[in-house]
Structure formats: structure tokens, C-alpha cells
Amino acid sequence: MKITVIRVNMFEENSNDAMKPLIFPILDSLTPKRVEMIFFDDRIEPLPEKIDSDIIVFSAETFSIKRAYILAKKYKKDNNITVIGGFHSTVMPEESGLYCDCVLVGDAEDTWKKMIEDYMKGELKKKYISEFSKELGYIDYYHRAFKEKKYQPIGVVQFSRGCKFDCDFCSIKSMYKGNVKQKKWDIIEKELKNFKEKIIFFIDDNLLYDRESFLKFLQIVKPLKKRWACQISMDIAFQDDILKKMQESGCFLVLIGFESLNTLNLQQMNKKANLTVKDYDRAIENIYKHGLLIYGTFIFGYDYDTLENVRETISFAHRHNFTVANFNPLIPMPGTKLYERLDKSQRLLYKKWWLEEEYCYGDTVYQPAGMSPEDLKNLCKDARFEFYSVKNIFKRLIRNKLHLSFKNMWIYLLVNIVSRREIHQKQGRILGGRWNENNLDKT
The missing domain is CATH 3.80.30.20 (tm_1862 like domain)
Incomplete structure (x- = not known):
């Protein structure tokens, strides 16, 4: 099983002020080891024309949500699912649900793992809502997702x-x-x-x-x-x-x-x-x-x-x-x-x-x-x-x-x-x- 995570930019062109997105190591720490994880930062690197993954995840806030919706449509295939999470989808989950297969509402600590488990069982839900009850865990600030990326x-x-x-x-x-x-x-x-x-x-x-x-x-x-x-x-x-x-x-x-x-x-x-x-x-x-x-x-x-x-x-x-x-x-x-x-x-x-x-x-x-x-x-x-x-x-x-x-x-x-x-x-x-x-x- 393969998952691709994309930190979405506001614009189509790269930015000059990007700092490391902590969502990458956070999601990886919550993912079963047998799952392959791939990470793209849309702010500083070109995205591939095609992505061959079972799940494609877009992390976005309000200023980047329009591009997240465009990319979700672009990469959606019959054999994959698209997921959107972040601040915007937390407050506008019904809107985000129109543009993807699954919406993560709130913190990833208590939604991410459940979403993967349900997907593996063929029981994916349209929405996963955080109870904001999980403790904040250790973050690997030198995670492999950051290698060869210029922040x-x-x-x-x-x-x-x-x-x-x-x-x-x-x-x-x-x-x-x-x-x-x-x-x-x-x-x-x-x-x-x-x-x-x-x-x-x-x-x-x-x-x-x-x-x-x-x-x-x-x-x-x-x-x-x-x-x-x-x-x-x-x-x-x-x-x-x-x-x-x-x-x-x-x-x-x-x-x-x-x-x-x-x-x-x-x-x-x-x-x-x-x-x-x-x-x-x-x-x-x-x-x-x-x-x-x-x-x-x-x-x-x-x-x-x-x-x-x-x-x-x-x-x-x-x-x-x-x-x-x-x-x-x-x-x-x-x-x-x-x-x-x-x-x-x-x-x-x-x-x-x-x-x-x-x-x-x-x-x-x-x-x-x-x-x-x-x-x-x-x-x-x-x-x-x-x-x-x-x-x-x-x-x-x-x-x-x-x-x-x-x-x-x-x-x-x-x-x-x-x-x-x-x-x-x-x-x-x-x-x-x-x-x-x-x-x-x-x-």
C-alpha cells in the first residue's frame, strides 16, 4: 500500500519563504510501518504529472484550498482515493467533501490511523472527526521527507x-x-x-x-x-x-x-x-x-x-x-x-x-x-x-x-x-x- 502526502501551496509557482511542514513527520509517525509514504511540498518543488498511490492526501488551509481541490480532481483515478485535511476542511468539511473521497476534520492524531484501518478493510468513511483528545507526540524534525528539499x-x-x-x-x-x-x-x-x-x-x-x-x-x-x-x-x-x-x-x-x-x-x-x-x-x-x-x-x-x-x-x-x-x-x-x-x-x-x-x-x-x-x-x-x-x-x-x-x-x-x-x-x-x-x- 502506498500513500502520497502533498503540502499544498497557495499558487502554482514556488515560494521563497517555506519552512519545514511538520505534518509530514507527524503523519508518518502515525502510519503502520508496512505502508509506503511519499511526500511532496508543493511550495518548493514541482509535482509529478501522475501519482501512482492508493491514497493521495492534501494538507491545505483556506488560502491554498482552491488549489487542493484542483489537484484532487487532477490526481483522482478509479483505483485511488483522495483525502483533504487541515484548517479549512476542519471548519468547512461539507464543502471539502464535494472535492474528495474523504475529509479529515481536526487533528491527525486521532483521525489518520482510523482512516487507514478503514481503507484497508474496505470500509472507508466520508469523514473522520477528531475529538482533540490525543496528546502531542514526538516529532522527527530531520525526517526523510525533508531531505533534498530547500527550506x-x-x-x-x-x-x-x-x-x-x-x-x-x-x-x-x-x-x-x-x-x-x-x-x-x-x-x-x-x-x-x-x-x-x-x-x-x-x-x-x-x-x-x-x-x-x-x-x-x-x-x-x-x-x-x-x-x-x-x-x-x-x-x-x-x-x-x-x-x-x-x-x-x-x-x-x-x-x-x-x-x-x-x-x-x-x-x-x-x-x-x-x-x-x-x-x-x-x-x-x-x-x-x-x-x-x-x-x-x-x-x-x-x-x-x-x-x-x-x-x-x-x-x-x-x-x-x-x-x-x-x-x-x-x-x-x-x-x-x-x-x-x-x-x-x-x-x-x-x-x-x-x-x-x-x-x-x-x-x-x-x-x-x-x-x-x-x-x-x-x-x-x-x-x-x-x-x-x-x-x-x-x-x-x-x-x-x-x-x-x-x-x-x-x-x-x-x-x-x-x-x-x-x-x-x-x-x-x-x-x-x-x-x-x-x-x-x-x-
């Missing part, structure tokens, strides 16, 4: 899944509605000790789940003498003792969702961590004081945004010389409270924007309250292009003294060059490719 030279680690907050725009909560799931300490310690890369990025949605567990995590990572970065919530900004321990344990960069400078917007999006921080300027100064770089993310298009205050936010990002910044148009992801709210108020321009023939990356998919859809799209595009212009990359390099150390400088230049390239390649491109007579009709 960014950064180690990727997952300590937990889910987030303690409930922002209305975030798709994470639509999948992980309950508490955060964390790995056992002996597993994470074993994984980290086996790491070869000098730089590690923790892809957890929010590494600061609670103070006690985070302090224990810092004790484990400090002796490894690695440089690491993470996604973390704004409530870290004035916890000086933790910021100090983070820096001492090797942390050099934190990704923080600022989202908006407008309190009314933060209230509407239920961004609780940010609402407790009254002064972003002081928060940034305090994080910098502890030697940590900042990757700031912003969302434009909430109801209290105007053209003027969005421009003020863009100036704010330049003024603070962030290492990296994202300026994203508000995207109502399926399964989120935001999507439900905009749908109920009939403000969605497309019911299923991710399947629209003409939808391009960066387009606005709903009617903003304070500007036109076209204005919002252009604001975000211009902000991205301006922030990553060659002139501004070098301005931010020079104006933030933390960038000027040798250890930080090469990372700064690498991420900015890659980000600039990706922004210009992605902006305005149609997701997934075009539907044609060989693809299933949209439903």
Missing part, C-alpha cells in the same frame, strides 16, 4: 496548539475551541536537544500560555544555547523578569500582533491582551530595552479604521523600525466570529472568496465601514511595498541599534530580502490557479 535555514518547533485568547478574526480558535494543548516536558526537551540548527522558530500560536509553564520552558531551552524566536501576546510587554529570562535563554525576536492603534477596533476584535497595554510606545521601548527584536503585525479594515488612522499606523511601524512587519487587509476566515458577523450583516462581497475565479491575494472580500474595498486593498499593498523598499530596509537597519550587531544583521537582511521578494510575487496573484472544464464546478 529556510531555520529550525521549526511546535510546543503547543491553540491560544488562550479568542480574537474574532482568528481561525485558530475555530479549530481549537478548548484549552491549549501542550507537549509533555520530556518530549519537548528531547526534541530540542536533537536540534542541529542554531536558530529556532517556535510556531505556537502564542508561546505564553501561562506564566508557570513558560518559565519552565525557558529553563529547558536556556542550556541549549540556541537563538530562538516565537509568536507571543502583547501581555509580555511589561513582564520584565520574563523578558530578561527570554533574552538570557537565547530569544532574539518576538512576533506580536499589534493589529490596530485604535482602542475601539481592539474592542471589536476582542484583542484582550492589547487592551491591557495602554501605551504601545512604552511597550515597544521596554521590549527593545531587553534586547529583543520585534516582528509586528497589523490588520486594516475594522469598522473604526479610516484612511487617515491607517496611514498613522503605517507611520507608527516605520517610526519604531520593526525588524519585520505585516500589513494585512482584514480577511474574514470561515469558521470565525468575524466571518459570521460580516455574513449576517450582508457585507461579504463573496460568500466563498477562497473559491472565486478572480480573487487575488491582497484583494478585499467585504465592504469596510470607513473606506472602499479598493482603498483598503491599495493601502495595504502600498504599505507593504513601502516598508520593504530597498531604501526603507536600510533605514530601519541603521536606525535600530539592535539590528547592527553581527548576529542580528544577517538575520535582518535575510528576512527582509525574502519578505520583499514574496510580497512582490504574491500581491495580485490569483489563488490556486484557474478553474477549467476539468475541475469540479464550484458549489
Whole structure:
């Protein structure tokens, strides 16, 4: 028996910023040894014209789901089955079921093995639903699936899944509605000790789940003498003792969702961590004081945004010389409270924007309250292009003294060059490719 797993890309062409997809070693660890496993990463390598496997599995999220459906149709034969799993299929299983033989809903830890067993018995079900009850297991970060594939030279680690907050725009909560799931300490310690890369990025949605567990995590990572970065919530900004321990344990960069400078917007999006921080300027100064770089993310298009205050936010990002910044148009992801709210108020321009023939990356998919859809799209595009212009990359390099150390400088230049390239390649491109007579009709 042979299974092929494909990590699906947003577009038909390759990306430059891909990191190792952990779904490969996770699925392999759950698969009986007698089953042959083949792995393709659509983001960085060409897919074969034909695939001779009993089961072909597509791992996709909302931005790549259209391409997953196109590929599922392309590779479907009378003697194989197609399976789709990931975030999108978890919240839209009925839709995904129209384009494949089987849908995996939720975590693979308690759906994957059952799906294979049923297939072998000739009793495959249309849908397998996770109970989110299985513990997170050991991941082989040097799995054979990654060999001869060119990823960014950064180690990727997952300590937990889910987030303690409930922002209305975030798709994470639509999948992980309950508490955060964390790995056992002996597993994470074993994984980290086996790491070869000098730089590690923790892809957890929010590494600061609670103070006690985070302090224990810092004790484990400090002796490894690695440089690491993470996604973390704004409530870290004035916890000086933790910021100090983070820096001492090797942390050099934190990704923080600022989202908006407008309190009314933060209230509407239920961004609780940010609402407790009254002064972003002081928060940034305090994080910098502890030697940590900042990757700031912003969302434009909430109801209290105007053209003027969005421009003020863009100036704010330049003024603070962030290492990296994202300026994203508000995207109502399926399964989120935001999507439900905009749908109920009939403000969605497309019911299923991710399947629209003409939808391009960066387009606005709903009617903003304070500007036109076209204005919002252009604001975000211009902000991205301006922030990553060659002139501004070098301005931010020079104006933030933390960038000027040798250890930080090469990372700064690498991420900015890659980000600039990706922004210009992605902006305005149609997701997934075009539907044609060989693809299933949209439903």
C-alpha cells in the first residue's frame, strides 16, 4: 500500500519563504510501518504529472484550498482515493467533501490511523472527526521527507496548539475551541536537544500560555544555547523578569500582533491582551530595552479604521523600525466570529472568496465601514511595498541599534530580502490557479 502526502501551496509557482511542514513527520509517525509514504511540498518543488498511490492526501488551509481541490480532481483515478485535511476542511468539511473521497476534520492524531484501518478493510468513511483528545507526540524534525528539499535555514518547533485568547478574526480558535494543548516536558526537551540548527522558530500560536509553564520552558531551552524566536501576546510587554529570562535563554525576536492603534477596533476584535497595554510606545521601548527584536503585525479594515488612522499606523511601524512587519487587509476566515458577523450583516462581497475565479491575494472580500474595498486593498499593498523598499530596509537597519550587531544583521537582511521578494510575487496573484472544464464546478 502506498500513500502520497502533498503540502499544498497557495499558487502554482514556488515560494521563497517555506519552512519545514511538520505534518509530514507527524503523519508518518502515525502510519503502520508496512505502508509506503511519499511526500511532496508543493511550495518548493514541482509535482509529478501522475501519482501512482492508493491514497493521495492534501494538507491545505483556506488560502491554498482552491488549489487542493484542483489537484484532487487532477490526481483522482478509479483505483485511488483522495483525502483533504487541515484548517479549512476542519471548519468547512461539507464543502471539502464535494472535492474528495474523504475529509479529515481536526487533528491527525486521532483521525489518520482510523482512516487507514478503514481503507484497508474496505470500509472507508466520508469523514473522520477528531475529538482533540490525543496528546502531542514526538516529532522527527530531520525526517526523510525533508531531505533534498530547500527550506529556510531555520529550525521549526511546535510546543503547543491553540491560544488562550479568542480574537474574532482568528481561525485558530475555530479549530481549537478548548484549552491549549501542550507537549509533555520530556518530549519537548528531547526534541530540542536533537536540534542541529542554531536558530529556532517556535510556531505556537502564542508561546505564553501561562506564566508557570513558560518559565519552565525557558529553563529547558536556556542550556541549549540556541537563538530562538516565537509568536507571543502583547501581555509580555511589561513582564520584565520574563523578558530578561527570554533574552538570557537565547530569544532574539518576538512576533506580536499589534493589529490596530485604535482602542475601539481592539474592542471589536476582542484583542484582550492589547487592551491591557495602554501605551504601545512604552511597550515597544521596554521590549527593545531587553534586547529583543520585534516582528509586528497589523490588520486594516475594522469598522473604526479610516484612511487617515491607517496611514498613522503605517507611520507608527516605520517610526519604531520593526525588524519585520505585516500589513494585512482584514480577511474574514470561515469558521470565525468575524466571518459570521460580516455574513449576517450582508457585507461579504463573496460568500466563498477562497473559491472565486478572480480573487487575488491582497484583494478585499467585504465592504469596510470607513473606506472602499479598493482603498483598503491599495493601502495595504502600498504599505507593504513601502516598508520593504530597498531604501526603507536600510533605514530601519541603521536606525535600530539592535539590528547592527553581527548576529542580528544577517538575520535582518535575510528576512527582509525574502519578505520583499514574496510580497512582490504574491500581491495580485490569483489563488490556486484557474478553474477549467476539468475541475469540479464550484458549489
